Amino acid sequence: MLPASVCSRQDRPDRAVVLKFQGQRVMGKKVDNWPEQLRDLWSGEIEWNSSMARWCTLQVGGPARAVAMPANREELQSLLDVLGRIGVCWRVIGRGSNLLVSDAGYEGVIIMLGRKFSAIEQRGAEKVGDARVQVEAGCSLMKLVNWCVDHGLQGLEFAAGIPGSVGGAVVMNAGAWGKEMSEPLSSVTFLCGSGQFVEREKKDLAFSYRHLESEAMIVVAAEFLLQAGDRQTIDKRCTQLMRERKAKQPQGQANAGSFFKNPAGFPAAGKLIQDAELKGVRVGGAQVSEVHANFLVNTGSATAQDFLDLMRLVQEKVAERFGVRLEPEVHIL
Numbered sequence: 001m002l003p004a005s006v007c008s009r010q011d012r013p014d015r016a017v018v019l020k021f022q023g024q025r026v027m028g029k030k031v032d033n034w035p036e037q038l039r040d041l042w043s044g045e046i047e048w049n050s051s052m053a054r055w056c057t058l059q060v061g062g063p064a065r066a067v068a069m070p071a072n073r074e075e076l077q078s079l080l081d082v083l084g085r086i087g088v089c090w091r092v093i094g095r096g097s098n099l100l101v102s103d104a105g106y107e108g109v110i111i112m113l114g115r116k117f118s119a120i121e122q123r124g125a126e127k128v129g130d131a132r133v134q135v136e137a138g139c140s141l142m143k144l145v146n147w148c149v150d151h152g153l154q155g156l157e158f159a160a161g162i163p164g165s166v167g168g169a170v171v172m173n174a175g176a177w178g179k180e181m182s183e184p185l186s187s188v189t190f191l192c193g194s195g196q197f198v199e200r201e202k203k204d205l206a207f208s209y210r211h212l213e214s215e216a217m218i219v220v221a222a223e224f225l226l227q228a229g230d231r232q233t234i235d236k237r238c239t240q241l242m243r244e245r246k247a248k249q250p251q252g253q254a255n256a257g258s259f260f261k262n263p264a265g266f267p268a269a270g271k272l273i274q275d276a277e278l279k280g281v282r283v284g285g286a287q288v289s290e291v292h293a294n295f296l297v298n299t300g301s302a303t304a305q306d307f308l309d310l311m312r313l314v315q316e317k318v319a320e321r322f323g324v325r326l327e328p329e330v331h332i333l
């Protein structure tokens with residue numbers, strides 16, 4: 001039995017996603033000199049007092065006390081063990097492309113699964129023409145898509161241009177063009193609270209729109225079932241989707257993609273925001289994009305508070321006009 005979930009459902013639209021396990025002190029009492037203890041007990045790479053603006057595509061957010069970058073599963077496992085023993089809060093992130101961190105920052109350890117945690121390995125499949133591809137959570141989706149193109153494998157073209165990590169994309173059940181991560185996925189490997197790695201098949205996981213309901217903690221790898229195809233055709237499809245993306249989305253301004261989820265039974269969030277005449281509206285340095293109304297962009301000087309205030313303004317105006325409260329897709333920390 002796994003102890004807790006990665007994400008619980010958002011029960012209030014403007015509330016941060018509550019992580020039942022992440023962000024909590026799971027074992028001992030917080031030790032006063034925990035940074036020194038962490039330095040002594042864990043030998044992996046750490047950046048101290050690191051601005052989260054650097055790690056998030058919105059380019060806002062205060063400092064995290066520490067950003068730890070484990071290079072492999074063993075380092076991650078030992079890091080969690082140490083953090084449990086010294087009683088320090090932690091949160092795992094990928095590429096920060098769906099994350100709004102407050103200006104106050106994070107008084108704990110941000111665990112970043114990044115480039116060092118990004119191996120891709122092809123495995124045999126039961127059916128001729130199929131391929132199982134195991135990918136570590138820190139791998140960027142773009143690296144994976146390019147790898148698929150090089151290996152003539154189809155099934156992940158829709159993800160071309162989504163700037164997240166594989167782990168983040170699984171947790172978010174990221175999607176585009178009517179497809180989502182859960183479709184080509186065959187299993188997910190988690191590191192759970194007991195410190196064990198557990199592989200779960202897709203049929204045992206509850207995916208929904210931009211959400212994975214899970215009782216486990218950290219996504220460490222995902223396996224995809226892909227099909228052999230013509231390299232040039234796959235390449236062309238990815239290029240075409242990237243071009244369409246570029247034409248529809250703001251360029252050159254920091255953002256986190258679609259800020260709000262599309263509400264069920266209503267037109268898309270972007271259409272509602274546009275029809276509420278909010279395109280171009282600003283709070284401080286945060287602005288509703290002139291190009292795509294569901295993108296909130298950083299005009300250069302935004303703070304996290306500007307984004308939060310703009311988010312609430314958009315929610316209020318859309319609710320007044322259309323009777324629906326938009327729920328953020330972006331996770332707030």
Ligand SMILES: Cc1cc2nc3c(=O)[nH]c(=O)nc-3n(C[C@H](O)[C@H](O)[C@H](O)COP(=O)(O)OP(=O)(O)OC[C@H]3O[C@@H](n4cnc5c(N)ncnc54)[C@H](O)[C@@H]3O)c2cc1C
Nearest residue numbers: 094095096097098164165167168169174175176219256257
């Ligand atoms: C320009 C742009 C375009 C975008 N287009 C799309 C799109 O078309 N479709 C779409 O769905 N999204 C889109 N996004 C949003 C974003 O890229 C996706 O949600 C992406 O999957 C987030 O991945 P990440 O690694 O950046 O996650 P992060 O933002 O780092 O984290 C997101 C959440 O997942 C958790 N998390 C991350 N990694 C792990 C892990 N390994 N284990 C457990 N929890 C983890 C974090 O704690 C956080 O709660 C876009 C963003 C941008 C900036």
